[in-house]
Amino acid sequence: MTQTVVIALGGNAILTDDPTAEAQQLALKKTVKHLIPLVKKGYRLVISHGNGPQVGNLILQQNEADSPSNPALPLDSCVAMTQGSIGYWLEQALRNELQNQGLENQVATIMTQVVVDQKDPAFHHPSKPIGPFYTESEACILKDKKVGSYIEDAGRGWRKVVPSPRPIEIIGHQIITYLLEKQVITISAGGGGIPVVREPLLRGIEAVIDKDFASEKLAELVGADALIILTGVDYVALDYGTDKQRDLTKVSISELETYKEAGQFAPGSMLPKVEAVITFVKSGANKKAMITSLEKLAQFELAGVGTTVISDG
Numbered sequence: 021m022t023q024t025v026v027i028a029l030g031g032n033a034i035l036t037d038d039p040t041a042e043a044q045q046l047a048l049k050k051t052v053k054h055l056i057p058l059v060k061k062g063y064r065l066v067i068s069h070g071n072g073p074q075v076g077n078l079i080l081q082q083n084e085a086d087s088p089s090n091p092a093l094p095l096d097s098c099v100a101m102t103q104g105s106i107g108y109w110l111e112q113a114l115r116n117e118l119q120n121q122g123l124e125n126q127v128a129t130i131m132t133q134v135v136v137d138q139k140d141p142a143f144h145h146p147s148k149p150i151g152p153f154y155t156e157s158e159a160c161i162l163k164d165k166k167v168g169s170y171i172e173d174a175g176r177g178w179r180k181v182v183p184s185p186r187p188i189e190i191i192g193h194q195i196i197t198y199l200l201e202k203q204v205i206t207i208s209a210g211g212g213g214i215p216v217v218r219e220p221l222l223r224g225i226e227a228v229i230d231k232d233f234a235s236e237k238l239a240e241l242v243g244a245d246a247l248i249i250l251t252g253v254d255y256v257a258l259d260y261g262t263d264k265q266r267d268l269t270k271v272s273i274s275e276l277e278t279y280k281e282a283g284q285f286a287p288g289s290m291l292p293k294v295e296a297v298i299t300f301v302k303s304g305a306n307k308k309a310m311i312t313s314l315e316k317l318a319q320f321e322l323a324g325v326g327t328t329v330i331s332d333g
């Protein structure tokens with residue numbers, strides 16, 4: 021039976037050290053080449069992506085121009101804007117590469133709203149890093165000016181943080197399933213999805229959902245066989261960044277949970293990925309998950325490539 025694979029693209033798939041649209045489009049042009057082997061093998065593909073740097077940059081632009089005649093838009097609208105712009109770049113890059121390769125698959129970018137709980141405690145504890153990195157003193161000045169909360173992001177510098185509630189429901193996942201059955205490659209849940217609440221009508225709410233959690237939820241809802249989270253490293257490591265660092269290749273859920281409890285994975289970087297793959301593998305029989313780099317994607321079926329997560333049974 022045709023296998024469905026959800027692929028979550030990490031930040032390095034889109035953004036290099038040049039934040040221009042041209043550079044991000046160029047990065048995506050290179051990224052999509054890594055997806056083609058899976059297309060050729062006939063997998064049904066759902067592609068999701070992050071938006072942390074882009075939505076943070078967009079908010080800075082919005083605030084710069086903010087005035088009564090041209091007001092800054094709220095965060096949920098900014099998430100929608102980055103979901104749209106990155107989806108546009110990604111779909112165009114993928115369509116062009118498919119054409120270059122003589123492949124006839126169709127691609128659809130789905131504006132995806134994701135329901136969250138207004139009572140999620142995350143609304144009182146901003147934790148999702150977005151936008152550019154600052155030095156500690158720059159972050160202190162911004163804090164003093166009361167332009168948001170800032171934290172140190174996994175040893176990489178200081179960043180603005182915003183609420184990041186857990187995804188509960190993916191609006192329109194049935195449409196994504198329908199398109200997959202028609203062999204359409206879908207780009208969906210970009211930037212973690214546009215955060216909304218049900219009251220019972222849908223209403224946007226200011227937050228940025230973690231794309232690893234949204235991709236996991238989507239993978240469950242479309243009945244995916246595999247969830248592959250792509251990031252800047254080939255393997256999840258223990259004692260990361262120390263001289264005792266060692267890579268995890270094949271790891272069971274219970275082993276991974278033990279490492280997680282021991283604090284092996286940094287919040288805001290590797291921890292959400294680890295939590296997402298644990299949830300996915302636990303969600304049903306024969307579910308496979310992997311965390312690896314874009315460069316390893318084509319060989320993901322081979323043993324020892326990337327960190328493969330398997331159920332305990």
Ligand SMILES: Nc1ncnc2c1ncn2[C@@H]1O[C@H](COP(=O)(O)OP(=O)(O)O)[C@@H](O)[C@H]1O
Binds near residue numbers: 031253259
């Ligand atoms: N235990 C770990 N094993 C491997 N990489 C880790 C670990 N802890 C932190 N990292 C770092 O976290 C990065 C992934 O987080 P991040 O860059 O925020 O994700 P994304 O690729 O989704 O943008 C890796 O590329 C690596 O630099």
Ligand SMILES: NC(=O)OP(=O)(O)O
Binds near residue numbers: 069149211229232
């Ligand atoms: N929304 C989100 O999780 O984006 P990043 O992966 O870029 O942080």
